[in-house]
Amino acid sequence: MTTNASAPTQVTERRTVDVPGRSPILSALQEALPLPVHDGGNGNGARRVLSPKRPAVETAGLADAFPYYAGFSFDWATSCISNTQLKGVLTVLDPWNGSGTTTLAANTLGHSVVGLDRNPVASVVAQLRCKVPMNVEPIRFSSLRIRASARTQNDPLNYWFDDITTARIRAWTSHLEHASPSNRTMGLVAAFRAVRSLTKHFEGSNPTWVKRASENEERLCFTHSEIDEAFFSEQVFLASRLSSVPRTSASVSLLTADSAALPLATNSIDIIVTSPPYLTRIDYAVAYARELAVLGIDVFSEKTLRKALMGTTLTRQASMTPSLLGPMAEALLSDISQHASKASSSYYMKQAKQYLNDLNSGLRESARVSKPGAEMHLVVQDSYYKDVLVPLAEICIEEAKRYGWELQEHEMFPVKRLLTTLNTSARAYKKGDVSESVITFTRRKHD
Ligand SMILES: C[S@@+](CC[C@H](N)C(=O)[O-])C[C@H]1O[C@@H](n2cnc3c(N)ncnc32)[C@H](O)[C@@H]1O
Known part of the structure; x- marks a missing residue:
């Protein structure tokens, strides 16, 4: 959720032509994967899917408690859960929970929820939004004495x-x-x-x-x-x-853990509402270096957390093992590695492969923990590597299908400003428009 998405565009036809950087291999693969055409779900052509984009100033669901980058809107998360066809008290999951938008939305609707993020800063913010009671009193530290020995070395x-x-x-x-x-x-x-x-x-x-x-x-x-x-x-x-946010007594479980190995039972989840990091080389650990420093974690000298986060710009040894990626992800890797620019065939290809393997593992784990018939609402954004389109939405659809997720809807919202345009060297490459996608799946009932 990096960008300024404006009025949504409904997907009524394939968008595979005239996009700079789209390789012939990817175009052919995408033609073979038809997207559903729909009228917005209510039979009169009106749209049903809200834009997930968080408004510039959002106060709903305590979004203003901490400006977590890449959060989606509270109203969108709430609508995904409240529009479900599933009945009763449900168990909701966000395996890339960030600041806890999904977990708070699920709790306010009275459902049990599990939110998981590898960044401990995210878990603290989600705790505040979901668990701290309305009547908590601020505390003063004016009587606090700083011990003469208070160490600041290596802090x-x-x-x-x-x-x-x-x-x-x-x-x-x-x-x-x-x-x-x-x-x-x-x-x-x-x-x-x-x-x-x-x-x-x-x-x-x-x-x-x-x-x-x-x-x-x-x-x-x-x-x-x-x-x-x-x-x-x-x-x-x-x-x-x-004091303005009523929470319910439904269970909220917030875990600092890895989406590639969910510490959850098989067949235990009814709805997933989530947005993974995108292939835009955002280093979430550096983005939150100051907050991690408050927690005593030095991301500049100790690289464990940086390396663990999906989309990290650092490459791990283990990630270079053979992957289980589908044809579209493999075609993207091939396009990146054949790009003429420096380090495309070495560092950049490895970094993209590591990202795609992490995404694949997260989708596989999400399928494992979901009940047959469960729903998944995924927000992702396409991007560019130099002038090569990264069709992340269609890669997610392909990877998710391989783990038993059936595509229900794919809505696209045009994006006005790409983060890569902030980088002068990236600006040199010709790019087409990109979209943010809301993709809805259901878990196949029988494998
Ligand atoms: C797009 S953000 C999610 C934002 C969230 N929807 C919100 O409203 O705040 C993606 C999140 O994935 C987390 N993440 C990155 N790598 C992860 C991993 N391996 N396991 C779990 N979470 C991870 C990042 O820390 C980040 O908070």
Whole structure:
């Protein structure tokens, strides 16, 4: 969900011609995969599928608690779950849960839900949205004493703050370890918000990358009272927002885990509403480097988390094992590896293959944990590698079908601005229009 999608376009015909960069191999494969033509589902031509795009300013479902990049809209997630044909209290899953939009939507509708994300920052934000009660009181730290021995050496906050400021922020986070679970969660999200706002000038035009202080003098220095005030006022804001969101007592389970190995029982899920990372080389760990630093994780020196995240720009050894990808994904890899630009046949091909293998594993696992007849609502966006179209929606359809997902609907919403156009070297390549897709599947009843 990276982009500005505008008025939706209903899919009524195949869009396979005249797209710069589409290879003959992919075109032929796509022609062989017909998409359904439909009238919006209600027989009078009106549309049924909402755009998943989060509005520029969204407050519904506490979306403003933390500006999680790539979130879809709360109303869209709610509509997917409430329009289901399935009956009774359901179990909903989002295997790429991000800030918890699906988990909150499912909870407010009274369904049990599991949300899973490999990024621990996402899980903290989802905890706040789904679990912290309305009446939680902000806590003050003015009486807090910073121990003389408070260590700031090797503290990742030091990438942006001087030693004194780092020690004060670390004292806050240490103090939170002894607070109630609700205060701890709200305190951590308040810390994410405060640190993000204090370090704003380290952000560039790319919303998913943050710079670090290159010299000691660039490190920021704030007084204790400035830090304390920032942390307290962010808690006050969050507490006031929480008081506007009624949650139900239905079960919410939030896990920091990998979509390629879901810690869930086979045949246990009724509906999946989700959006995986796209093949746009977004490094979610760097995008949240400051929030991960609040949690004590240094993504610049310790690469485990960065490497684990789907779409990572770092390649793993293990991912180069033979894959189980379908023909369309293999054709894309072939087009990338044959591209004339530097490192296409080496680094870029490996990175794309790793991404596609991770996507394939996530779809396979989603099928395994779903009950026969379960629904899956997937948001994905096509993109470009140089001038080669990455037809992610159609690759997902092909991969999902191989694991027993039957395609029900595919709606496309034009995208106005691609993240790659922020990169000057990427701008040199000719690109066509791309779409964000909402794809709806049902799990085959008999394998
Ligand atoms: C497009 S975002 C989902 C945003 C979410 N729909 C929302 O509204 O906030 C994709 C998410 O996938 C997560 N992710 C990346 N690799 C993962 C993995 N291997 N397992 C689970 N989650 C992963 C990222 O951390 C990111 O939060």
